[in-house]
Amino acid sequence: MTAQENIEIVDVPPEKRPGLDYILEESFEGWYLWHSRRRLRDVEIVRAAMSSDKPVGLVMTKTLDPNIGYVYYIAVAKAQRRKGIAKLLLEDSLRLFKSAGAKDVFASVEEDNAPSEGLFASEGFTPTSFNEVSKKYGNLHTVNMYRVMTVVPGEVLLHKVMS
Numbered sequence: 793m794t795a796q797e798n799i800e801i802v803d804v805p806p807e808k809r810p811g812l813d814y815i816l817e818e819s820f821e822g823w824y825l826w827h828s829r830r831r832l833r834d835v836e837i838v839r840a841a842m843s844s845d846k847p848v849g850l851v852m853t854k855t856l857d858p859n860i861g862y863v864y865y866i867a868v869a870k871a872q873r874r875k876g877i878a879k880l881l882l883e884d885s886l887r888l889f890k891s892a893g894a895k896d897v898f899a900s901v902e903e904d905n906a907p908s909e910g911l912f913a914s915e916g917f918t919p920t921s922f923n924e925v926s927k928k929y930g931n932l933h934t935v936n937m938y939r940v941m942t943v944v945p946g947e948v949l950l951h952k953v954m955s
């Protein structure tokens with residue numbers, strides 16, 4: 793049996809989110825660890841991959857407006873990587889965005905982060921830029937979206953058009 797067959801993806805309400813902190817601790821450092829912990833507390837949606845009732849991965853998402861979904865963070869416990877768990881979490885988020893009517897989904901990843909670039913590319917995300925996004929959504933809306941998405945220097949914004 794593959795890891796994927798044992799995985800269940802569930803919503804995590806705010807009171808249960810501290811149980812996911814160990815995954816962030818293993819996955820991020822410095823500013824990203826601080827920021828991901830903060831988001832874990834206040835972000836709209838947290839979904840966890842559960843294996844035998846233990847959380848082994850998480851994804852944090854937000855609807856930026858009814859047409860636009862954003863993936864803040866996706867992370868998998870070190871011992872559980874390369875088993876397709878992040879892919880399951882991302883596919884689950886894309887399904888939820890789609891059923892909510894999203895037309896575009898964004899994510900930002902650090903430059904030269906091969907695992908996350910590979911993960912998002914495998915689900916059809918491609919790099920985009922402020923100029924490209926503002927052609928579609930206008931300058932002001934794009935500035936506001938960048939602020940909410942917290943795209944920082946050294947990151948690449950990725951985009952997927954929902955079909």
Ligand SMILES: CC(C)(COP(=O)(O)OP(=O)(O)OC[C@H]1O[C@@H](n2cnc3c(N)ncnc32)[C@H](O)[C@@H]1OP(=O)(O)O)[C@@H](O)C(=O)NCCC(=O)NCCS
Binds near residue numbers: 909910
């Ligand atoms: C990025 C991360 C979430 C991937 O989790 P994972 O469960 O190991 O990923 P999956 O097994 O689902 O892999 C899905 C695809 O991602 C890519 N990928 C995952 N790990 C990779 C690696 N180490 N090197 C290159 N590509 C990788 C591959 O395309 C893979 O598909 P394949 O196995 O068919 O080749 C995990 O490495 C992690 O938690 N990293 C630290 C946190 C982070 O950087 N998050 C992303 C930015 S928010």
